[in-house]
Amino acid sequence: xxxxxxxxxxxxxxxxxxxxxxxxxxxxxxxxxxxxxxxxxxxxxxxxxxxxxxxxxxxxxxxxxxxxxxxxxxxxxxxxxxxxxxxxxxxxxxxxxxxxxxxxxxxxxxxxxxxxxxxxxxxxxx
Numbered sequence: 001x002x003x004x005x006x007x008x009x010x011x012x013x014x015x016x017x018x019x020x021x022x023x024x025x026x027x028x029x030x031x032x033x034x035x036x037x038x039x040x041x042x043x044x045x046x047x048x049x050x051x052x053x054x055x056x057x058x059x060x061x062x063x064x065x066x067x068x069x070x071x072x073x074x075x076x077x078x079x080x081x082x083x084x085x086x087x088x089x090x091x092x093x094x095x096x097x098x099x100x101x102x103x104x105x106x107x108x109x110x111x112x113x114x115x116x117x118x119x120x121x122x123x124x125x126x
Contacts, residue, residue: 015049016078017057020118021064029117030056032097034082056080066119069102080122087112090124 020026027038027046036048036055049055067076084090091112095101102113102121111125 013054015047015055015057016080017045017047017059018118018120019059019061019064019077020120021061022118023058023060026058026116026118029098030058033094033099064118066115067121069113069115069121070104076121079120082122082124084124084126087124087126094124 018026023044023046024041027041027048030036031038031048034048034056036050038046039049039055040047040057044060045057047055047057065074068074069076082090087108087110091101091114094114098117099114099122102115105113111123113121113123115121
């Protein structure tokens, strides 16, 4: 292994991509929830973002299996943390969009755990 380390190339964070069965459906949920527009859309991939900011992608996985949180038989691969000003109002909006309130709720006065329409756990936090 060479001791010479090349200079830092221009690398920037673009976003996170979640696997799912239906990228358009899941992107629609997060687009409405976060107010992010679709910037890339193909049959197998959708990306939400604003110019110059990181975004959120959704990739079609034909044999997708939703995480079984809190049971670990199907591990969660990642989860999103969303900041909110009002837990009850945010929870009401997100469940109206298709999210499901998870069980259990360890700290419901500070954070709520929800499942998106594809089953990915995500948190809304004060």
